[in-house]
């Protein structure tokens with residue numbers, strides 16, 4: 001087999017990049033949006049629906065799966081791809097970010113994070129080594145280092161401490177991961193909104209010669225412009241021939257502006273979470289289907305969409321389902337939203353390939369601002 005993990009840069013348009021990551025389980029076209037699977041499911045959708053929207057890769061959820069059903073059990077059942085019936089690439093986060101946002105009684109020190117499960121209060125310890133072990137048990141194709149992400153705004157000293165700890169953990173994860181052909185481990189650049197700390201984090205991680213690099217520590221409460229400024233500092237310092245993954249981002253507008261600054265991969269709970277709450281993303285902006293103004297609107301969300309959820313159901317019906325709290329409503333809107341995000345990415349990839357990304361981004365943004373949708 002040719003190199004088991006290969007990132008090919010196919011075109012550039014300014015700092016925007018068109019590429020493809022080839023792995024044994026399939027090829028990931030970049031820029032890519034990775035739907036978030038929580039407990040081995042992209043909530044309310046079947047994997048056939050997810051695949052049908054054009055997704056090449058999904059996120060697995062280390063934190064949730066290690067608590068329930070347990071990483072060793074998933075391994076005994078053949079790994080996450082077999083368990084969830086998703087035979088294509090899966091990326092797993094290390095779990096640290098979720099521990100800090102979901103677990104109770106959590107403690108973080110040089111060794112790692114210790115916490116109590118938000119499900120049954122059981123005590124867990126997650127070291128960098130254990131996080132890599134868990135991701136391996138899940139049979140994850142792209143594994144993330146354990147890191148510490150600091151909410152912003154934060155004091156320089158606090159951001160520096162977390163960034164240096166994350167670098168030490170990156171080295172421990174690199175050693176624990178070892179050499180696993182066909183799999184990859186990505187480092188995560190930290191450094192908050194401090195250019196000097198971003199620079200140090202990026203350069204030390206670059207020297208580790210990892211397969212790919214995430215930009216972490218963003219989309220944690222800072223204004224969009226601060227996030228974009230940190231991308232302009234960080235991306236040029238990362239190896240051009242390796243993929244760049246902006247963690248937890250974001251809205252369609254965040255994605256356009258981050259692709260323009262050199263990001264290749266995204267993940268966000270937004271499309272599925274918003275869908276479950278009745279919010280639909282469309283080419284003409286967002287539609288809140290909880291709103292009574294849709295009660296008699298027989299139009300579909302987007303008659304030109306290739307997604308049945310967008311094309312075949314009236315807004316009146318979707319409004320009814322959401323108001324009646326029918327699970328079909330959550331499913332149809334999650335489906336619409338994931339399809340919208342995948343169509344957004346396909347349009348971005350086509351535009352970079354034809355050197356028209358800037359005008360494409362302007363056209364897309366302008367259509368969101370259209371009048372009554």
Ligand SMILES: Nc1nc2c(CCNCC3CCCCC3)c3[nH]c(NCCc4ccccc4)nc3cc2c(=O)[nH]1
Pocket residue numbers: 036037038059060061062093094095096097144147148149188215216217218219220247248249250267268269270273
């Ligand atoms: N290691 C690590 N993960 C981060 C994540 C989690 C990415 N998604 C994981 C995924 C795994 C499967 C389950 C779901 C999560 C972030 N998410 C955000 N913002 C989200 C901002 C946001 C956006 C919309 C709604 C809520 C929150 N910033 C992030 C920074 C980091 C980071 O530095 N290190």
